Amino acid sequence: MAGPTLRDVARRANVSIRTVSNVVNGYAPVSDELRSRVQAVLDELEYRPNLIARNLRQGRTGMIALVVPELDVPYFAELAREVITAARAHGYVVMIDQTDGDAEHERALLGRDSRATMFDGLLLSPLTISAKELRERGNRVPIVLLGEHIYNGSFHHVAMDNVAAAHDATAHLLGLGRTRVAAIGDQPYATGETAQLRTIGYRQAHARRGLPVAEELVVPTARFHRRLGAEAMDRLLALPEPPDAVFCYNDLLALGAIRALTRAGVRVPEDVAVVGVDDIEEGLYSTPSLTTVAPDKSVIARTAVDTLLSAINGTASSGAAEIVVPHRLIVRESTAG
Amino acid sequence: MAGPTLRDVARRANVSIRTVSNVVNGYAPVSDELRSRVQAVLDELEYRPNLIARNLRQGRTGMIALVVPELDVPYFAELAREVITAARAHGYVVMIDQTDGDAEHERALLGRDSRATMFDGLLLSPLTISAKELRERGNRVPIVLLGEHIYNGSFHHVAMDNVAAAHDATAHLLGLGRTRVAAIGDQPYATGETAQLRTIGYRQAHARRGLPVAEELVVPTARFHRRLGAEAMDRLLALPEPPDAVFCYNDLLALGAIRALTRAGVRVPEDVAVVGVDDIEEGLYSTPSLTTVAPDKSVIARTAVDTLLSAINGTASSGAAEIVVPHRLIVRESTAG
DNA sequence: CATGATGTCTACATCGTTGCAGAGCCCTAC
DNA sequence: GTAGGGCTCTGCAACGATGTAGACATCATG
Numbered sequence: 001m002a003g004p005t006l007r008d009v010a011r012r013a014n015v016s017i018r019t020v021s022n023v024v025n026g027y028a029p030v031s032d033e034l035r036s037r038v039q040a041v042l043d044e045l046e047y048r049p050n051l052i053a054r055n056l057r058q059g060r061t062g063m064i065a066l067v068v069p070e071l072d073v074p075y076f077a078e079l080a081r082e083v084i085t086a087a088r089a090h091g092y093v094v095m096i097d098q099t100d101g102d103a104e105h106e107r108a109l110l111g112r113d114s115r116a117t118m119f120d121g122l123l124l125s126p127l128t129i130s131a132k133e134l135r136e137r138g139n140r141v142p143i144v145l146l147g148e149h150i151y152n153g154s155f156h157h158v159a160m161d162n163v164a165a166a167h168d169a170t171a172h173l174l175g176l177g178r179t180r181v182a183a184i185g186d187q188p189y190a191t192g193e194t195a196q197l198r199t200i201g202y203r204q205a206h207a208r209r210g211l212p213v214a215e216e217l218v219v220p221t222a223r224f225h226r227r228l229g230a231e232a233m234d235r236l237l238a239l240p241e242p243p244d245a246v247f248c249y250n251d252l253l254a255l256g257a258i259r260a261l262t263r264a265g266v267r268v269p270e271d272v273a274v275v276g277v278d279d280i281e282e283g284l285y286s287t288p289s290l291t292t293v294a295p296d297k298s299v300i301a302r303t304a305v306d307t308l309l310s311a312i313n314g315t316a317s318s319g320a321a322e323i324v325v326p327h328r329l330i331v332r333e334s335t336a337g
Numbered sequence: 338m339a340g341p342t343l344r345d346v347a348r349r350a351n352v353s354i355r356t357v358s359n360v361v362n363g364y365a366p367v368s369d370e371l372r373s374r375v376q377a378v379l380d381e382l383e384y385r386p387n388l389i390a391r392n393l394r395q396g397r398t399g400m401i402a403l404v405v406p407e408l409d410v411p412y413f414a415e416l417a418r419e420v421i422t423a424a425r426a427h428g429y430v431v432m433i434d435q436t437d438g439d440a441e442h443e444r445a446l447l448g449r450d451s452r453a454t455m456f457d458g459l460l461l462s463p464l465t466i467s468a469k470e471l472r473e474r475g476n477r478v479p480i481v482l483l484g485e486h487i488y489n490g491s492f493h494h495v496a497m498d499n500v501a502a503a504h505d506a507t508a509h510l511l512g513l514g515r516t517r518v519a520a521i522g523d524q525p526y527a528t529g530e531t532a533q534l535r536t537i538g539y540r541q542a543h544a545r546r547g548l549p550v551a552e553e554l555v556v557p558t559a560r561f562h563r564r565l566g567a568e569a570m571d572r573l574l575a576l577p578e579p580p581d582a583v584f585c586y587n588d589l590l591a592l593g594a595i596r597a598l599t600r601a602g603v604r605v606p607e608d609v610a611v612v613g614v615d616d617i618e619e620g621l622y623s624t625p626s627l628t629t630v631a632p633d634k635s636v637i638a639r640t641a642v643d644t645l646l647s648a649i650n651g652t653a654s655s656g657a658a659e660i661v662v663p664h665r666l667i668v669r670e671s672t673a674g
Numbered sequence: 675c676a677t678g679a680t681g682t683c684t685a686c687a688t689c690g691t692t693g694c695a696g697a698g699c700c701c702t703a704c
Numbered sequence: 705g706t707a708g709g710g711c712t713c714t715g716c717a718a719c720g721a722t723g724t725a726g727a728c729a730t731c732a733t734g
Contacts, residue, residue, distance in 0.1 A: 016715075050691070071417050078409045095400070118389060282592075342721085366683095368681085386721075
């Protein structure tokens with residue numbers, strides 16, 4: 001099973017281990033004659049460097065870990081793609097773990113037996129774990145947080161402005177002349193910080209127009225899945241006075257809501273306009289196509305990776321970076337009459 | 338940056354390195370008194386074992402790599418999720434890499450400088466690389482191939498029966514009384530083996546009913562994406578005699594096709610029925626919801642991981658395993674009148 | 675009291691690689 | 705002639721952990 005080592009090659013070529021290493025890495029000067037002799041043996045034995053040993057010696061692995069709640073949520077899949085691409089540009093590979101939003105699993109990541117020490121750095125998109133816990137359990141591995149929660153300066157953090165994003169989406173709906181704009185996705189409890197920020201933006205947009213928020217139109221959901229979006233929409237449709245527009249806290253909720261509306265014979269956008277957040281590709285091909293607030297995933301990924309690598313290399317400026325990436329509203333059929 | 342090592346703990350507790358190691362691992366007997374003294378120092382210094390060193394010593398990393406063409410293709414994202422879950426059950430973590438279907442990238446994976454040696458095994462879902470190349474470049478790491486290509490016994494291989502799956506989908510459409518059933522997704526060139534198998538099944542279903550295949554209804558696509566499905570559908574609709582049903586080689590193509598049909602004012606399924614393959618969650622919430630051939634992704638993932646771990650542990654039965662996982666047709670709105 | 679079994683703990687070698695210091699050798703220059 | 709400087713090449717130590725063997729007490733046994 002185990003392949004040949006530098007020693008095996010060295011013995012066979014009658015040179016020192018160090019010289020073989022030099023040939024492999026092209027480091028120190030090796031005469032052409034010797035180089036080709038060693039190379040021949042390397043080829044013959046099909047030598048492959050043992051990266052674990054190399055890593056131990058060099059104190060780094062060239063791997064970063066990306067931790068997301070659910071990989072089959074398109075937003076995270078698309079983000080993962082960008083992260084992998086961004087990391088590759090710097091010679092890094094990415095290990096992906098998913099927590100299923102399970103707090104225990106997120107904690108285990110940082111605990112004593114975690115594999116975190118195997119990575120040069122961590123990109124974390126935590127759903128449930130709080131900033132306080134992170135601080136207490138934080139290990140020596142550099143961490144960059146992605147897109148969720150409020151961490152007021154304890155960690156590097158990359159995210160879009162959730163309040164502004166929600167405001168823009170809601171303002172768009174109000175600007176269409178809709179008067180009963182619902183919100184699907186609030187999470188008014190400890191770990192739902194992203195959702196809470198979006199609710200703030202939703203209210204802000206109403207306040208700026210001097211409009212009241214009808215509280216029965218704000219529907220919480222435990223998660224951001226299609227099914228929960230459909231269920232929430234069903235409940236809204238059952239109201240005595242149903243909404244004429246819905247701001248969903250992500251695209252999956254929105255697609256579920258559209259599905260519920262279509263099934264109920266309600267026209268989108270004529271009767272109810274729908275906006276989501278995330279700009280997943282699916283929204284481009286749905287019927288109707290989905291208006292959404294698009295964070296720049298590519299910028300998020302590149303920024304996060306760059307920030308993490310700076311931290312790893314110690315070239316980071318002091319203090320925790322708080323980076324806000326731009327977002328923009330993309331209007332499609334679900335709101336365009 | 339670097340944390341305390343066993344040596345640091347040992348010095349501080351006035352014991353040997355080995356004893357600290359024993360306390361950490363609970364191996365050899367250590368007296369209660371000494372154990373708690375060492376444990377106190379471990380806690381005080383917040384010792385975390387260096388997994389790289391441990392891995393070097395033990396010759397394994399507890400990591401496997403999953404290589405897929407595109408992570409943001411829902412099928413692969415959902416599969417990745419299952420693989421991560423299956424691996425975790427065995428104490429393994431999963432590194433995910435994506436090749437973008439790029440042959441060079443796939444080759445680099447197996448080449449001299451690949452990081453493959455850092456993993457105990459590889460799960461490979463190759464798009465372009467051929468079996469021959471794999472054999473020639475194969476390194477010492479155990480490999481299990483997923484779902485694509487024909488490898489006639491050179492490697493462990495897990496996949497559904499593509500011919501039967503395509504047959505079932507096509508037969509379903511023909512069974513609805515449709516007479517012009519199109520096929521979207523053929524890839525009649527070297528590396529499109531999965532597509533070719535599906536074309537065989539498509540033809541087989543026609544042959545069994547004694548029906549001819551109208552060749553203009555078989556539309557190739559370079560990849561299996563929504564956009565290409567929509568474009569292919571547009572071309573089919575432009576035919577003098579358009580189809581009344583479409584078998585798409587995966588769900589994304591099907592969703593793109595449905596989008597094109599809806600945009601053209603063609604009713605699904607009344608005018609054109611649509612079937613896909615993969616059973617991605619998106620198809621459950623599309624309008625109309627999507628009839629599809631569902632491979633059991635969970636079984637695929639578990640089987641692949643089990644097979645790989647057997648190979649890693651040397652407990653594999655001799656020879657390359659060729660495992661066929663079951664599939665079933667799930668009828669939804671896109672074909673159910 | 676000698677013997678051996680048992681229970682704790684330690685020293686050393688080792689995994690495969692790279693950093694470092696220096697050993698030879700040849701050549702030039704004074 | 706020999707000192708000095710480049711080239712090549714080598715040996716040793718180290719990264720941080722674990723496997724193995726054995727040292728050293730303690731204790732029961734004959």
